[in-house]
Amino acid sequence: MTGLEIAAASAADMEMLRGWAEAEAWNPGDTDRFAFAVADPAGFLVGRLGGDPVACVSAVRYGDAHGFIGHYIVRPDLRGRGYGIQVWNAATERLAGRLTGLDGVVEQQDNYRRSGFRSAWTNLRFEGVPRPAGDDDGGDGGDGAGVETVDAASLPFARLAAYDRRFFPAPRDAFLSAWTSLPGRTALAAVRDGRIEGLGVIRPCAGASRIGPLYAAAPEVAAALVRRLAGYAPGGEVSVDAPDVNPAAAALLAGLGLVPSFETARMYTGPAPEVDTAGLYGVTSLELG
Numbered sequence: 001m002t003g004l005e006i007a008a009a010s011a012a013d014m015e016m017l018r019g020w021a022e023a024e025a026w027n028p029g030d031t032d033r034f035a036f037a038v039a040d041p042a043g044f045l046v047g048r049l050g051g052d053p054v055a056c057v058s059a060v061r062y063g064d065a066h067g068f069i070g071h072y073i074v075r076p077d078l079r080g081r082g083y084g085i086q087v088w089n090a091a092t093e094r095l096a097g098r099l100t101g102l103d104g105v106v107e108q109q110d111n112y113r114r115s116g117f118r119s120a121w122t123n124l125r126f127e128g129v130p131r132p133a134g135d136d137d138g139g140d141g142g143d144g145a146g147v148e149t150v151d152a153a154s155l156p157f158a159r160l161a162a163y164d165r166r167f168f169p170a171p172r173d174a175f176l177s178a179w180t181s182l183p184g185r186t187a188l189a190a191v192r193d194g195r196i197e198g199l200g201v202i203r204p205c206a207g208a209s210r211i212g213p214l215y216a217a218a219p220e221v222a223a224a225l226v227r228r229l230a231g232y233a234p235g236g237e238v239s240v241d242a243p244d245v246n247p248a249a250a251a252l253l254a255g256l257g258l259v260p261s262f263e264t265a266r267m268y269t270g271p272a273p274e275v276d277t278a279g280l281y282g283v284t285s286l287e288l289g
Contacts, residue, residue, distance in 0.1 A: 004083055006090045009044035009056065011037070017044065017056050020073045021287075022206055025262075027239065029203040029210060031182045032285065036060075039175035039288055044071065045094075047087045055083045058287055059091035062170035066273070067095035069102040070287035088115075099169075099273065103241075103264040103286040112267055119265045120272035121245035123283055126258035127208045129236040130227050147197055147221050149228050152180055152187035155196070160189070163196045167215050167280050168289060169273035175288065186232040190221045200225035200282075202232050209233035211240045214282030219252045222281040226256060240282040249281040 009017065014033035021028040036044065036058070043060035046053050055078075058071040069091050074084040092100070092115065103123060104112045113119075152160060160180070161173050180187035180201055190198030198216035202209050211229050216222035230236045240258070242249035243266065264286055266272075283289070 003049055004047045004054070004086050005049075006045055006047045006087055008042040009046045013046050013053065013056075014044065016053065017046075017071060017073070020056065020075075021071065023076075024073060026286070027205045027207040027210065028287075029205050031184060031203065032287070034182055035175055035178035036288060038178050039172060043094075045087055045090055047083055047090075049083075054078050055087045057087045057091045059094040060288055061095065061098070062172055062289075065098055066170035067098040067100040068287075068289040069095065069100060070285075070289075072108070099271075100269045101289055102267050103283070103289075104267055105264055109265050109267070116269050117267035118269075119267050121243045121266050121277075123241045123243050123264045123266060123286070124250060124260050125239055125241050125262035125264075126250070126253040127237065127239045127261045128256075128258040130230045130238065130256040130258065133227060147190040147192045147224065149188045149190050149198075149224060152189040152199060152201075155189055155191075159196060160199065163199060163215070164213070166276040167213065168284070169275060179284070186229060188225055188228055190216065190225055192217075197221055198225050200229050201284075202229040202238065204234075205239070208237040208239040211238050212282045213280075213284040214240055214249075215276075215279050216281050217279060219248050222249070222252055223256065226253075241286060242282055243277065243280055245277045246280050248278075252281065 018028050018033055040060040044058045047055040055074040060068050161176055164176055185203045187201045189196055198221040200211055200214045202211050230238050240253055242253055
């Protein structure tokens with residue numbers, strides 16, 4: 001356990017860490033690392049032994065009072081030797097004094113509870129090819145009940161950022177700007193009478209293309225966004241991490257023919273922040289919230 005050096009990840013490290021996440025079957029986005037880097041340039045930590053990376057974690061600061069931990073991985077051949085707890089402690093120290101969240105895999109949740117985290121909700125990942133509009137899925141026929149879906153880039157960014165703040169407890173403008181505009185991604189907004197009533201972003205991955213965030217004023221709006229976004233996915237296969245704090249999210253995705261494949265828990269070090277959970281159909285990122 002001695003000799004571990006912990007420092008902020010380099011650009012080359014971020015590419016390596018994507019490979020680690022893929023090996024864990026987390027299906028990371030092909031370009032997520034570029035948005036992660038601008039969210040907090042010092043927010044990803046790597047532990048090294050003799051210069052060789054052995055463990056990593058994200059500890060991203062948002063604003064003055066919020067933080068998020070994720071991407072907690074120890075190299076499989078070096079697990080059980082105490083390296084993970086050392087990078088974990090470095091992460092919690094970096095976020096000391098902040099309300100900190102994470103999305104924890106099932107096998108780690110007891111450890112997180114021992115570190116003071118408490119469950120706020122469960123995220124259930126749904127995957128598959130959405131049924132077409134008009135199938136017997138309880139949907140709205142695909143028109144989103146009169147909303148128009150537009151390229152999110154056609155709207156003033158300040159409006160998108162303000163809308164995002166309804167669903168996330170801190171400003172994250174730099175991250176959001178990159179997340180919605182990186183090459184290969186598609187960001188669609190649902191608009192009605194000039195108001196934003198939904199937002200969805202799809203990004204390419206090694207497996208199913210992932211949609212996140214997925215915000216919507218109503219299930220039919222979310223359904224319209226999912227169907228439109230699936231048109232940008234190879235084979236139409238998509239993946240959404242749906243929070244059970246909004247029961248309509250799981251019901252909608254199951255109705256579209258998607259099936260559960262993976263589970264995490266959103267946990268916080270204090271009371272869960274107040275956000276518009278009724279409009280939250282898919283979380284943005286398990287690494288950054």
